[in-house]
Amino acid sequence: MTExxxxxxxxxxxxxxxxxxxxTAVFEEQDGALLRHALGVAARARGMTRVARASGLSRESLYKALSEEGNPSLDTTVRVLRALGLRLTATVVPGAAEAGPP
Structure with missing residues (x-):
């Protein structure tokens, strides 16, 4: 039997x-629940304690924000990304209509 x-x-x-x-693949899905889950996976990959310290959040706050019931704010998301050595960027959606003059 294979283990x-x-x-x-x-x-x-x-x-x-x-x-x-x-x-980036997760951002393309534009799914908040998937993003929350992916941030949690990424934080676990780096170590929750390490990410909490680098982001200035408590471990408890980080776990709560990234839990299945969590709803991380944009500020928390940006802090976690920064702690992971990443940043949030925007790109133009192909075929997007202009919203008006810049």
């Missing part, structure tokens, strides 16, 4: 590049 272990994305997010690719 298996549960798949954990965090095991494969060991570089800044891997984290950036993972989160």
């Amino acid at each position: 298996t272990k549960p798949y954990d994305s965090a095991d494969y997010l060991q570089t800044h590049e891997a984290l950036a690719e993972y989160l």
